[in-house]
Amino acid sequence: MLTMAFRTLLLTLACVSPVLAQPAAPSKELVAAFDDARRGTAGPHRLDATEALVRLPHESNLERFLKALESDGRAVVATEKRILKLEKLRRRFDQELAKQEKRGTSEQVFKARDELDQCNGDLQFRRQSLHTIARENRLLRTGWKASLETLAGPDQDKHLKTLLGKARSARDYPLKRSLMKLLAVLPRDETSALLAEVLHRSRDPHIRAAAADALGDQNRIDNEPALCRAVSDDFAIVRSAAIMSLRLVGGTQAVEALIQAVGREEGRLLQDAIVVLRHLTGVTFHDNVALWEDWWRNSKRNYKRPGRFGKKIGRKISKKDLQIDAGKGNEFYGLRFRSHALVYLIDISGSMNEKVNAVATTGFGGEEETKLDRAKRELIRSLQGLPSGMKINIIAYSNGLRPYHPRMVKLDDITRRGIIAWVKTLRAHGKTNIYDAVEMVLLEARGRRGRPSKAMIVDTVMLLTDGQPTAGKVQASDLICSEVARLNEQTRIVIHTVGIGPDHDARLLKRLSAESQGVYVRAR
DSSP: OHHHHHHHHHHHHHHOSOOOSSOOOOOHHHHHHHHHHHTSOSSHHHHHHHHHHHTSOOTHHHHHHHHHHHHHHHHHHHHHHHHHHHHHHHHHHHHHHHHHHHHSOHHHHHHHHHHHHHHHHHHHHHHHHHHHHHHHHHHHHHHHHHHHTTSOHHHHHHHHHHHHHHHHHOOSHHHHHHHHHHHHTSOSHHHHHHHHHHHHHOSOHHHHHHHHHHHHHTTOGGGHHHHHHHTTOSSHHHHHHHHHHHHHHOOHHHHHHHHHHHHHOOHHHHHHHHHHHHHHHSOOOTTOHHHHHHHHHHHGGGOOOTTTTSOOOOOOOOHHHHHTTTTSSEEETTEEEOOSEEEEEEEOSGGGGSBOOSOOTTSOSOTTOBHHHHHHHHHHHHHHHSOTTOEEEEEEESSSEEESOSSOEEOOHHHHHHHHHHHHTOOOOSOOOHHHHHHHHHHHHTOGGGOOOSSOSOOEEEEEESSOOOSSSOOOHHHHHHHHHHHHTTTOOEEEEEEESTTSOHHHHHHHHHTTTOOEEEEO
16 A cells, blocks of 8 residues: 555656646656665665656756666676575575475474575565566666657767766676667667677677677667677677677678578577578578578679668567478477577476367377377477487476486487487476476576586577466566576577466466567467
8 A cells, every 4th residue: 555655646746747848857856755765675666766757857867867777787786696695595495404304303394494485585585676676777778768868969968978988887797788778779879889899899798799689679770780790709699699680680781691600500590590581581591501692692782671661670589480491400399490409398297187188289199188198299209300419408397397417418319219218207296387497497508607608508498388387486477587588688598488278377488488589389
């Protein structure tokens, strides 16, 4: 009730300002409410105060919002470090609880469980704070841009120069990425030049990838040369970001750079290059570089890029985009895709024992199969079609996680037979722990101590489930999506999702796929 009353008061204050030729400054009460909320922790109270002030764009907000973004960047760094420490504590408390349940007294068990619960509660609070800060940052960026647009040219330049200086000097990744997202909504020569500079001079590949994202989001053809150079970056995560950004701004130079990438890349990045080429040209020759080069020699003179009349192009990839590579790559539940480092996440919760009583999506299987029978058959069929030499793993999840192997496994005839035999032993029981399964892959993909590797440790995840998240560290759908997006910023894994039956969380699966340039499949 208190939060709702506070929100109503703020919105009332925001709406009563007089309408003048020039925007009126926010009232002292509204500014005081924002400043007071900023002294507290991230939460609904602070979100409401930010939203109310954003509704009144004014020059006085520019410095205020920029300081808030800087403060949030520092808060993200501190919170992420605290989460890492709490995760180590959680594992220790979990081991202690298991030990006391075997041979400890009831008092010792109670104490161990209480310590674990407190740690889990603290972790949930920290993750929720990061989720709230992400929402808050979106509001602050919107408010900063709207406030800048209330000024005339010379006055705009002064504040833009301040922003560019802070973006150039920022060191911590969360703040640097946040400021680059702000530059992304300001498509000007100065902002594009700074982003191009960061893309080619930063030593941190995560920051270079963020700069490539921002250049694409600016939707300016002038950004094409910088992105084309990044298609040859040493780090796969940067090349991935550059390729997908060329989908938004690409033209003649992009087509030529992507044709070269088709001859160079493998797995998921090869698929990305083919999909973006198809989007830019309207034709496809799959991974045949000679055909692409021959076609381009004859078509270059008359080439017209999509979006040249200002049409907005999105990053979202559809199932149809992937099916242009028909007959190539891997397949699972009818979805064709390429990968060289693939992880299957297979739901083995108790509900997977339910009978399907319907013809399979792929046209195979009997009507009396259980969901798990069908999933195992589809998984085995997919494994049999994978090329030798690629790296894979499988994680079966219910209450806990059951990986086939602690690390990625190189596929050959022997390991393939062993994996298929292991899949056949899977049995359904327990609840549905979606978040922990995805998190395990994302943390593995970040490499040792979070140091990026030049090649992707994992480039694709195939997530299958039939239900709602009912177990694990995070169970709220919005928070799962927020945490996965945060962790995946530094791994660039594409997450394809398969939802089985009528009871799966379609909204969750669609968001996980859409936010990672993956595809959602509704299966039977």
